[in-house]
Amino acid sequence: MDLAEVRDLVKRFAERHRRTFAEVSSRQYQLLELGSLIAIQQHYASNGFETDVKTPAGQPAFIVKKNARGHPANYSRISLARDSKEVELHLNLLVRGAHDAGIYCVDIGIAEGGVIPARYEKGKRWNCLANHELVSFAEVKRLRVYPMLLAQFLGVVHEIKPQFLTPPPIDGFGRDQHLPPTLIVLGHFSGNSSAIVKAYRERGIQVHVAEGFDMRIAAHRANHSRSPLFWDDDLEDYDAPIPEDPVDGVEGSVRVGPTTSGTPSITK
Amino acid sequence: MLDLAYADDSGSRGRAKLSLQALEQITEELPYGIREDILGYARSVRDALPEILEQEGLSRDPFLEAKVIFVGGLKKLYALVSSTYWTLDSALVGLGQSGVHEIRLGSVSVTRGSSLHLRLRQLLTELEELLRQEGILQAVRARSYAEVISLVQDGSG
Numbered sequence: 001m002d003l004a005e006v007r008d009l010v011k012r013f014a015e016r017h018r019r020t021f022a023e024v025s026s027r028q029y030q031l032l033e034l035g036s037l038i039a040i041q042q043h044y045a046s047n048g049f050e051t052d053v054k055t056p057a058g059q060p061a062f063i064v065k066k067n068a069r070g071h072p073a074n075y076s077r078i079s080l081a082r083d084s085k086e087v088e089l090h091l092n093l094l095v096r097g098a099h100d101a102g103i104y105c106v107d108i109g110i111a112e113g114g115v116i117p118a119r120y121e122k123g124k125r126w127n128c129l130a131n132h133e134l135v136s137f138a139e140v141k142r143l144r145v146y147p148m149l150l151a152q153f154l155g156v157v158h159e160i161k162p163q164f165l166t167p168p169p170i171d172g173f174g175r176d177q178h179l180p181p182t183l184i185v186l187g188h189f190s191g192n193s194s195a196i197v198k199a200y201r202e203r204g205i206q207v208h209v210a211e212g213f214d215m216r217i218a219a220h221r222a223n224h225s226r227s228p229l230f231w232d233d234d235l236e237d238y239d240a241p242i243p244e245d246p247v248d249g250v251e252g253s254v255r256v257g258p259t260t261s262g263t264p265s266i267t268k
Numbered sequence: 269m270l271d272l273a274y275a276d277d278s279g280s281r282g283r284a285k286l287s288l289q290a291l292e293q294i295t296e297e298l299p300y301g302i303r304e305d306i307l308g309y310a311r312s313v314r315d316a317l318p319e320i321l322e323q324e325g326l327s328r329d330p331f332l333e334a335k336v337i338f339v340g341g342l343k344k345l346y347a348l349v350s351s352t353y354w355t356l357d358s359a360l361v362g363l364g365q366s367g368v369h370e371i372r373l374g375s376v377s378v379t380r381g382s383s384l385h386l387r388l389r390q391l392l393t394e395l396e397e398l399l400r401q402e403g404i405l406q407a408v409r410a411r412s413y414a415e416v417i418s419l420v421q422d423g424s425g
Contacts, residue, residue, distance in 0.1 A: 001420065003338055006402050007290040010342065013398055015297045020387045024352050025299035027384075030373050035355035038362050053366035061370035061377065062363050076368075142301065144308060187305060188312055214351030221354045224411065 028186075029142055034064055035217060036140045036184045037089055037108055039210075039228040041078050042220065044087075046227045047176055049080040057119060065091040068105035071126060073119050086113025087135050087178070094128035095137070097159050103128045104160055106137040110179060136161065136179050144187030145211045150196050153183045157207055167204030175230045182208040182229065283334035284314045291341035306344045313340030313413070320413050335420045339407050342399070343416075346408045349395050353388040360385070 014021065045051055055076045056063055065075035078089040093109030093116075096102070115133045117126055137160065139153060157164055164170065164181050173180040188211055189197070197209050210216060210229045220228035291310050295303040314337050321328060359371060360380050371378045378384050399405040407419040 001335055001404055003290060007294055009398055011294045014294060017391050018297055020391050021298050025301055031352060031355055034359055038359045051366060053363050053368050055368055061372040062368050063372050066374060188309055214347040217351040217355055218347055
């Protein structure tokens, strides 16, 4: 490999496509949220859930909700059903906090099916989803995973779904089941953040961190993983014992930066 | 010509610095966020390399490490381009299977074949072709850094 030649070619490539890269950058967060929504749908599909995409009445397009404003009936949602149980995925969903009257906007809400109105009801204002009707949620960040980001995410979980922060683990959530509260991050682990995430299981904290989301998407698209949010060798259950000896340098569900594992952390 | 034989610092650190400088030159026209993603990832590869080499039973080799760090930066660029296109395409395909063929992102309407979709596809296609012609596409798409190291050593990445 002639490093200088490759450098010059890629540099010219980047210059030639400056406009497209600018659009990638400006739309990256919207696409990241949309991609995360679809990844969650694909995660549920990999666990046997049937999918039904619902658009607002009269709209042929999937309408993306970009922020907290607006009635959910004006935006698209995805319904997922298995064994007569149904959940819905919503972007930028307002939900009541677990401790008080506070209302939070989660990037992706996984709500019980049929509880969020699909059309306006005259004279009825919809403020937010009741806390007990929220099954789980995901927060999406285009940053690197750093310790304070993790602490902030646990703070969000504490305010909205604190039951996931204390043992015992809640049944029905994990790699092959419903998604636990999940932090989806474009960037990789920095500093000692991977050690922090690794310790969550021992501490009885039932959350999932899907870092390197672009790598995961690429792996899933190349059929190297069943779910775009979990690697295939991630532990299935939160109360499963952590192997004492690392398997090929990988422990539990945490990838400590680039690894030498035969399973992908950096994708093909 | 980027000559890794001569560096300000000795050994691995100096050559790693040159690889990062090459990546800085590549990314200087890119938006800040993308640039920082690529450079930050390359630094994490640099930091993890000693452990990876030890696990693979390999000795430190400044020239090899420099190439692996550089490939690491390209892997991040490729992953960004690939995942952006495939995220959008997968969303369109996934929604299409449910009979919805258009995504509205604010005022922009995106379908398979729309301007944004085509430009992202072109970006990915050109990057893949460039890397293939330079013989490093396989290394950039490798599943693990053990594989990257092997391909770079062989010169067949």
